[in-house]
Amino acid sequence: MPDLSRALEPGDEAAVNALRSAVMRLSRRLKHQRVDESLSPAEMSVLGTLARCGSATPGELARKEHVQPPSMTRIVALLEGKGLVRLEPHPEDRRQKVVRQTEQAETMLEESRRRRNAWLAELAGQLDDEEWAALRAAAPVLEKLAHL
Numbered sequence: 001m002p003d004l005s006r007a008l009e010p011g012d013e014a015a016v017n018a019l020r021s022a023v024m025r026l027s028r029r030l031k032h033q034r035v036d037e038s039l040s041p042a043e044m045s046v047l048g049t050l051a052r053c054g055s056a057t058p059g060e061l062a063r064k065e066h067v068q069p070p071s072m073t074r075i076v077a078l079l080e081g082k083g084l085v086r087l088e089p090h091p092e093d094r095r096q097k098v099v100r101q102t103e104q105a106e107t108m109l110e111e112s113r114r115r116r117n118a119w120l121a122e123l124a125g126q127l128d129d130e131e132w133a134a135l136r137a138a139a140p141v142l143e144k145l146a147h148l
Contacts (some may be wrong), residue, residue, distance in 0.1 A: 025143075033119045035112040038082075042067070046075050047084060047105050055100040057090065075104075084108070 005113040008016070017099070031041060040048075042065070049064050050056065062072035076099055084105040090096035101109075125130060 030116050031055045032114045032122070033112075035115060036108055040078075042071075042075055043079055043084075046072075046079065047101060050085070050101040051106070051109050055088075057098055058097050059096075061099060068137075076130065079105075088098055 019042050034044065045065060046061060049061060053064065058072045058076050059069055061076070062069045065072065067075075076085060078085070080087060083102060085101050087097040088100060090098050124135065127135065
């Protein structure tokens with residue numbers, strides 16, 4: 001693992017700035033490809049985490065989403081009210097609940113992924129072969145950064 005405390009080398013600061021800017025712009029544009037505009041980005045993120053990681057307690061979701069537990073409690077309540085998650089008893093700790101996404105959420109997420117992937121594929125189709133190869137090679141690194 002690289003030493004994260006090292007000083008930036010010449011050119012690193014510009015590269016970090018360009019990466020941040022590009023990721024933010026692309027993320028904003030991807031958000032406009034949502035299927036359900038009534039969901040906030042935080043709600044979509046929680047549904048995505050449940051899809052990736054499976055059911056979880058609200059506390060686990062708060063840690064994974066980097067939000068405070070009271071905020072997650074509100075998000076889960078909103079999602080439950082929209083029929084996108086359900087709360088079930090925890091199998092080992094009766095004091096806790098487990099959040100599970102519903103079939104409605106799975107269907108909505110799949111349609112959202114399909115729409116976003118199609119939009120991104122259309123953009124990627126405008127890249128030349130070298131740019132596309134560089135983007136494919138960068139995808140696992142960007143994924144790693146997203147989960148650090």
